[in-house]
Amino acid sequence: MNRRTLLKSVPALTVLAAAASTFAEEAAPAPASAPGAAPAPAVAPAAGATPAAGATPADVGDLKPIVLPKPEADGGKSVLASLHERKTNRNLKPDPLPPQVLSNLLWAAWGVNRENGPRGQVGRTAASASNSQEIDLYVALAEGVYLYDAVPHRLVPVVAGDRRAMAGRGGRGGAAPQAPVRLIFVADLDKFAKSRMQEPGLKDPDIQKSYYNVATGLIAGNVYLFAASQGLGAWFHNCNKPALAAELKLRPAQQVLYAQTVGYPA
Numbered sequence: 001m002n003r004r005t006l007l008k009s010v011p012a013l014t015v016l017a018a019a020a021s022t023f024a025e026e027a028a029p030a031p032a033s034a035p036g037a038a039p040a041p042a043v044a045p046a047a048g049a050t051p052a053a054g055a056t057p058a059d060v061g062d063l064k065p066i067v068l069p070k071p072e073a074d075g076g077k078s079v080l081a082s083l084h085e086r087k088t089n090r091n092l093k094p095d096p097l098p099p100q101v102l103s104n105l106l107w108a109a110w111g112v113n114r115e116n117g118p119r120g121q122v123g124r125t126a127a128s129a130s131n132s133q134e135i136d137l138y139v140a141l142a143e144g145v146y147l148y149d150a151v152p153h154r155l156v157p158v159v160a161g162d163r164r165a166m167a168g169r170g171g172r173g174g175a176a177p178q179a180p181v182r183l184i185f186v187a188d189l190d191k192f193a194k195s196r197m198q199e200p201g202l203k204d205p206d207i208q209k210s211y212y213n214v215a216t217g218l219i220a221g222n223v224y225l226f227a228a229s230q231g232l233g234a235w236f237h238n239c240n241k242p243a244l245a246a247e248l249k250l251r252p253a254q255q256v257l258y259a260q261t262v263g264y265p266a
Contacts, residue, residue, distance in 0.1 A: 052147040052156045054249040061160035063144045066098040068153050069100050071107035076229035086224050089233030092263035094178040096142070101230065102181065103153070105262060108226035109183065110219050112150050119196040122151060124217035130199055134191040135219060138248060140167045140186035140259075145184070145248065158248055166244055169237040169261045176235065179263035181257050183223065184244060187212035189253040216257050223260055231263040 051060040077085070107113075108261035110124055117123025118131040128134060137148040139155060140163050155218065167182040192202040192211075201207035220236045227234035239259035250256070 014153055052158045054251065055158045059159045059249070060144070060157035063146075063157035063160050065157060066146065066155040068103035068106065068155065071104050071111060071153065072100065074228075078229075079225070082225045082228040085228040087228070088224075088235050089265055090176050090235045090261075091266045092176040092179040092233045092235075092261065093266045095264050096179060096180045097213065097232075101232075104230070105181070105223070105226055105232075106137070106139065106148050106150075106155075109223045110135065110148065110150060111153065111261070121196065124150065126215065126222055128215045128218075130194075130195040130197040130202060132191050132195040132202065132211070134188050135215050136186040136188050136254065137219070138186060140164045140182040140184060141180065163244070163247060166247065167239045168261070169239065169259075176233075176261050176263065179261045181262045182246075183260045183262065184239065185216045185219065185257040185259065186248070186250065187216075187255045187257055188251075189255070190251075212255075212257065220258070220260055223262065227262060231265075232262055235261045237261065 003046075038076050051057065076082070089123050108125060110126055112122045113125050114123030121131055122135070122219040123131075124133060137150075138158065139146045140149055143162070144160040145158045145163050147158050149156050164182045165177050166177070168177055189208060189212075192208055195202055201211065224234050224236070226232070237259055239256065244256045245254070248256075
């Protein structure tokens with residue numbers, strides 16, 4: 001397969017985006033028609049009920065870890081077609097995403113695309129400074145909040161209950177308060193110290209801030225392009241950072257940054 005054929009056939013999963021601190025919230029576009037397929041059944045839970053670090057069995061209630069379907073390697077619109085259609089859409093349906101679509105979304109955002117990446121670590125679908133991989137991606141669904149565990153490609157329960165409104169702009173829900181998925185971007189500053197290449201910027205708080213904002217922007221850009229390739233709507237926005245940090249029981253070194261809503265256009 002030549003490069004031109006590949007470009008036309010591979011979905012837009014990993015094109016670079018602008019840094020998160022410069023993302024503009026665009027005006028809501030005209031609503032698009034949503035797929036007519038009925039919602040797929042829930043993803044099968046994994047064996048065991050181990051919660052994410054910091055969470056307790058009381059926090060997660062009946063939530064179980066969710067093993068996601070294997071992400072697909074092709075499908076959807078081309079990179080160029082998706083760039084033409086990339087936009088912010090705040091007008092979204094509450095219909096849940098089918099398990100395969102949710103799986104593909106999370107992999108496109110921040111999944112593992114190389115088992116042998118830089119410096120002996122796995123490689124991800126978005127870049128990070130010195131491959132620090134300092135962004136933790138939390139996933140707010142109707143039943144609770146999960147942490148995306150990229151290497152086994154699964155969701156680990158963090159807290160039961162619907163926190164999607166809290167993850168909306170300013171914590172008030174904003175537009176699309178019942179959209180099925182809200183991604184919460186959290187920077188874990190301790191991961192800079194664990195990087196296998198300790199360049200000076202990893203220890204400087206101001207440079208760290210630029211690094212995790214850029215990393216968030218790259219992940220959010222992947223989400224926007226994946227949404228465009230699959231006929232989904234996406235919206236990158238602010239959230240109730242103090243409340244989410246408390247609800248998710250984050251450590252002092254973890255900082256809530258932004259959120260991104262994804263669903264079918266209404």
